[in-house]
Amino acid sequence: MHQVGRALILVVAAFWISGGAASAQEPSDPPVVSEEDITVRGRVIDNLGRPIRKATVTVEGTFDEATTDKDGFFEILAPLNATLIVSTDRAGVALATVTGPVLDEIVLMLDLATEEITISERAPIVAPGAATLDRDELQRLPGTGGDVVRALTAMPGVVNVQIPLGYSGVVIRGASPQDSKVLVDGFEIPILFHPFGFRAIVATEAVKGLTFIPGGYEVAYGRSSSGIVLIETRPGSDNRTTQAEVSLIDGGLVAQGPLGKKTRYMFALRRSFIDFILPLVIPEEADLSLTTVPQYWDQQLRIDHEINSKWDFTASTIGTTDKFELYTTKDEDAGAKRFFTQTRFMRVTAAAKYHEGPWSAQLALSGMLSDANAEIGLYQKLKVKTRLLTPRVSVARTEEKAFGLKNVVWTAGTEAQIGHSTTDLAIPLERREGEAFPPYDPKDTSSRFKGSVWFPDYAAWTSLAADFDERVRVTTGLRADYFSRPGELVIQPRSELQIKLTPKTLTARFNGGFYSRPPEFQSEFLQKEVKSERSQQLTMGLEYMPVMGVRIQGSTYYTYRTALITHNEDGSLGNSGRGESKGFELLAMATTGTWFGWLGYSYSNSSRIDGPGAKPRLFDYDQPHSLNAALSWKKGHWQLGGRFQLYSGLPSTPVIGAEFDSDRNLHIPTPGDINSDRAPIHHQLDIRIDYTWKWGPAVLLAFLDVQNVYLDRSIVTYFYSYDYTQKSAFESLPLIPSVGLRGVF
C-alpha cells in the first residue's frame, strides 16, 4: 500500500507543480505614446453611474498617480495615448487611454471582485470572536489558493493543519469537526470539500462572503455544539458578465446578470482537471489502475427576484459530485484491491423575505438529496442515501423604543428537519475521536446494518434584544430542539451582554449559552438510544475599532462538553464522554487604501474524559498555538501578498507494542497513553501575486500562490509499519505552487 501511497504522492506532486493551466494571449501592440504630458481630467463611476471616490488613477509605466474626489473626478498629468490604470482597493481595475484633456467616463468593472467599492466601517460581528470575510478578502489571503476551506484555517480558533479535517473541514475551539455546522445560504450541507484535492465545493467566485462564528451564536442557529460557518452565495449583479477561471486543479464558469428589471441570476459551474492530468503523470511502474479517474463537478444557481417593495424571493441550488475508482494493482480483475467512492448531493432552497416597517420575516423551504457510496475490497461497503426536507419560518419586529428600552428587536422562528436515510453498510467498527487507530483488516465487517431510518427533528426559538442605555445592550433567547430519533427535548437558553466602554470604538461582550448537536454523525443515528451531545459555552470579548476599516478583537472562552458519544465496552455507542476547551483568540484586520492586513493568534487547550473513571486526555486535534499574519498590497495591475503561519503540531498516540494475529494476517497494536505524542511546530511563509490587465473586451487576472516558500519540513502526523516496529512521518509536500487565470467578459 505504501507503493501506492508514494505513487499517488508523486502524481499529486507532479500535478501541483506542473506548469500553467492556461495561457493568455498578449494584448495587441500598444499605441505610440506622446512624450509631452498634458493635464487630463476624467471621472470614475460604477456600473450604476455612481461616482467612485478614492479610486487610484495611475499612468502606466510611471509612478504618477491621482485619487478621485467624492464626485469621482480626478486630474493627472499624462502623455497622449498613455494608459491609465484605475483601481480601488476592493474593486477591480479599469484601463483607459488618454485621448485628450477630457476623457469619457471610466466605468469600473466591479464584478471582478466585489460590488462594495468604498472602504466602510466593518459591520458589527455576530458574536465575540467571530469574523467575516468578503469574496475579495478571501481571494487576497495568500497561501489559500483562493479557496474557502484554506481561508478558514486563518481564522483564530480554527485548527490549522495542511489537510481539511472531518466532513466540514474545520475544527473550531477544540471541538470535533462534526460538532460544527457549515451552512450555505442558511442551510446545512453534508460536506464542504472534495476528498481528492481538498478543494472547497463552493468556488470563491460564487461566494459573496464567509462568516465564521466560533461559538456564542444566536438562538436561530442550532444542531451544533461548537461553531458555525456561514457561506453566502453571490447574488447576481445588475450587469451581465461571465467569468471563467482555470487553475491546475479545476476550471469554472460564473455567469450572472439581470433577467428583466426585477430578477437577477448567478450560475456557477466547476469541474476538476485532475482526471485529465493524473493519467499523464502516474509513473509507469506504479501498481495502480485508475479505472475511474478522480473527478468532481460543482454547481450553484441563484435567482433573486423582487416581487414588490415588501417581498423578495430567492431560489438557489448547490450541488456537487465526486467519483473515484482505482485498483492498487495493474490487474483490474483483482477485486480485493479495488477502492471505489462516489459522493454527491444537491440542495434546493426557496426563500421569501418580507420587510415592512418594523416587521420582517422569512419563509424558506429547502430540500436535499445526498448519496454516499464506498466499496473497499471484496467485503466492505457503505451505501447511504439521505433525503432531507427543511421548512423554516422566522419573524422579527424592531421598535426604536418600547417599555422604556431602545432599539428593541424581537425574533422568533421555527423549523423542522425531516430526514430519511436508507443505509446498507458492512464496515469495521468505526473509530471515534480519541481512540487508537485499529489495524487495517480488509475482511472486517463487524459493523453491519441494512434498512431505513426516519429522523424528523423540530426546533423553535425566540430572542429579545434591547439597549438598556446608550452603552448597554442585552440579548437573551431560548431555543428548543426536539430530536425525535432518541426522543429528546433539549432546551438551550443563551444570553449576551454588550457594553460600550467608549462611545464608538471599544465594546465588551459577555456571552453564555447552552448548545447541542443531534446524534447524526457516522452510525450514531442507527442506535436509537444514543442522545445528543451538549455543550455550555462562556465567552468574553473585546472589540476595538480605532478608525474606519480597522478592527481589533480579542476573546476568551470556556466550553464544557457533556454527553459526548463514545464507544461502550461492547462496541455499542453511549453518551459517557465529557470534556472541556478553553483558550483565547486575537484578531486584527485592517483594510486601508491599498493595504489589507490580517493578524490572528489563538491559544487553546482541549481535553476529554471518555467515561466514568477514565483518565483525562488531550483532544485529537488539540492545537495550543496558531498564528497567522498576512499582508497584501494592491495597486494598479498588481496585487502582492504574503502570509506567515506558525502552529503547534497535533497530538498522536504512540504504539508501544504489537501482537501478530496469524489468522487475520495483521498485527494488533498496543497503544500507549492516548495523544501523548505531538507533531512538531510548523511554520511557513506563503506568497501570492496577482496581475490584472485588460485584453480586448475582457479583464484578465493571473495569479500565482505559493505555499511554504522556504521549504520548512512539515510533519502532519506519524504512522507505523504494518508490524508497528518502524515509525515514520506523514509530511506535507515541501512547496505547493498554484497558478490560475481568471477572465471577466
Place this chain on the structure above:
Amino acid sequence: MLVGCGADIDPQWQLDHDRIIAIRATPPRITTGEESEIDALLGRIGEPPIEAEPTTAMVISPTSLAGSLMQRPTGWFVTAPGPMQLAAARTELGLAADEAVPLRIRVTFPASDEGINTGLKIVWLGEHSDNPVLDPVTIDGMVRTSTDAIVVAPAVDVRLSVPFDESYVVNWLTSAGNMHDFDLANAYLRVEPEDPQSGMLGVVVRDPLGGVAWRLWPISAQ
C-alpha cells in the same frame, strides 16, 4: 495540500525483517481425540526465514479448555477434548450446538534483538480440515515442485502464480528485489541492479478455514 509517507518503512513483502510471518496448526481443525501441532515461519534480519516451535504457548479462550494445550519434547500440541467439554465451551462462548469451537492460543518466539515476538493462533475444535496444499506454484513460467534455488534475469518482471481464488489470502515475500502485487495470487518480482541480487523467495497461503501453508526458495538474479 496532500501529504506523503516516508520511505524508511519495510514493506510487508520484505523477508529481511524480524517478525512472525505465519503460525501454523497442523491440522487447523480437529475433532475429538485428534491432535494439532503448532509451529511458525519466522523472518529474521540478514538471515533466511526459519520454521520454529513456540517458546511458550497459552490458551486465551475458552479458559475451560486450557488443558487441551500441552508441550512435549517435540513441540506444542492441541488435543481436541470430548463432546461434553466442547459443549461446555460452546456455552461459555455463546456458540450454537454444531459450531466449531475456536481455541485461541497466544504463542511467543525469540526475536533477533533478544526480545520476544508474540502471536495469536486459533485452532478449531469439533470439525476436521487440513492445511491447503501449495501445488502447483508457478515461478517465471515454470512449475516449481521442489525448493531448489531459482535463478531469474535481473530487471525483468518475474511472474509468480498460485491457483487460489480471492477467498484465500496469498502473500508473496522476498528479500531480493521488489515484489509487486504481493498479496495477490498472481504477483511479479523485479530485481533491479540497485536491489539485493540474492536472497529468499517465499509464498504463504491462508485458507478461509484457518489453514496455512508456505514454501521458500533461495533466489538470485543473474
